[in-house]
Amino acid sequence: MELDSHPAINAFRYIVGFAAIIGNITMFFVIVKTKKFRKFSSNQLMALLAVADCLTGIGALIRASFSVYSVGQGWHNYTKIFCQGANLFQGVGITANQAVVLGMAFDRLMAVCAPQKYNHNRFKVIPYLTFVGAVIYSAIITFVSVYGAVPTDIINLCSNGASAGPYFAFTWAIFSVVQSLTLFGVYFLSLLFVRTQLQSKGAETNTIQMRIFIWVSMILLSQVIFWQIPLAFLITGMILKFSPTTMSFTTLAIGLGSVMNAAASSVITFYRNAEFRQEAAMTVLKRPPVTVSATERLNAQAKQPPILAAN
Numbered sequence: 160m161e162l163d164s165h166p167a168i169n170a171f172r173y174i175v176g177f178a179a180i181i182g183n184i185t186m187f188f189v190i191v192k193t194k195k196f197r198k199f200s201s202n203q204l205m206a207l208l209a210v211a212d213c214l215t216g217i218g219a220l221i222r223a224s225f226s227v228y229s230v231g232q233g234w235h236n237y238t239k240i241f242c243q244g245a246n247l248f249q250g251v252g253i254t255a256n257q258a259v260v261l262g263m264a265f266d267r268l269m270a271v272c273a274p275q276k277y278n279h280n281r282f283k284v285i286p287y288l289t290f291v292g293a294v295i296y297s298a299i300i301t302f303v304s305v306y307g308a309v310p311t312d313i314i315n316l317c318s319n320g321a322s323a324g325p326y327f328a329f330t331w332a333i334f335s336v337v338q339s340l341t342l343f344g345v346y347f348l349s350l351l352f353v354r355t356q357l358q359s360k361g362a363e364t365n366t367i368q369m370r371i372f373i374w375v376s377m378i379l380l381s382q383v384i385f386w387q388i389p390l391a392f393l394i395t396g397m398i399l400k401f402s403p404t405t406m407s408f409t410t411l412a413i414g415l416g417s418v419m420n421a422a423a424s425s426v427i428t429f430y431r432n433a434e435f436r437q438e439a440a441m442t443v444l445k446r447p448p449v450t451v452s453a454t455e456r457l458n459a460q461a462k463q464p465p466i467l468a469a470n
Contacts, residue, residue, distance in 0.1 A: 172223035179216030182425030183209040203286035211255035212421035218249025219418040240310035242322035254297040262289030264345040271352040381423040385416035
């Protein structure tokens with residue numbers, strides 16, 4: 160039995176895929192339903208990321224179900240067109256995630272280099288451009304993945320790379336390298352602006368924007384760990400002509416890593432944002448909002464140490 164079809168791998172796909180779908184649907188629903196969330200461009204981009212990551216999760220379930228069924232039927236050979244269909248959702252989700260994460264990086268750059276204009280929604284066009292870019296980029300990569308491939312060709316490994324056309328690997332590698340370099344460049348500029356603001360005497364740092372910056376940084380770190388590092392190894396293997404076994408392990412790591420990255424974004428969001436957690440509990444679990452009575456506030460104030468008067 161191939162490692163890609165091993166029961167443990169499929170069980171992992173099911174577990175993480177369901178987690179990605181449930182977490183990202185919840186996050187999308189909370190943002191869209193709550194006016195105070197959806198008016199900010201950073202949250203609009205998070206809603207787009209939730210859609211992309213939900214597609215990745217759905218793709219993982221489709222891939223696992225196909226693998227379980229094919230093993231049960233004793234299949235060892237597949238047509239390319241069949242495998243292209245089995246990997247379609249996950250492929251679209253991965254490419255859309257690339258575009259949205261890049262849009263989030265530009266959004267953070269604008270927030271720290273021009274905070275006054277950003278706070279007045281001068282850059283609210285970024286989510287719309289990101290959406291258009293994600294659709295176009297996903298369409299291009301999907302087209303390249305099937306262009307030049309003979310649908311009836313027989314393959315013995317039902318992966319996206321094995322079933323794709325002759326131009327897919329090179330094209331996707333080039334786009335991914337450009338995306339990664341741009342992402343790191345934009346994020347590095349953002350860090351320089353943040354460092355300058357923190358070192359400026361008398362400068363007031365926007366606490367909310369700093370919290371959002373840390374939140375987005377964790378999401379970008381997740382993409383680096385679970386997706387970009389395996390991708391870098393894949394590109395290295397293409398250049399140095401690694402063995403087919405090594406490349407198979409690498410493509411498997413990219414597929415599983417992309418699903419883990421999809422699940423991680425919603426976990427990070429709810430971990431870092433108490434308002435999201437409370438709103439999700441109110442929306443999904445129908446819990447009432449947490450309120451504090453006037454008596455409780457007075458009692459809490461009475462327990463606090465008195466404030467010393469200025470000399």
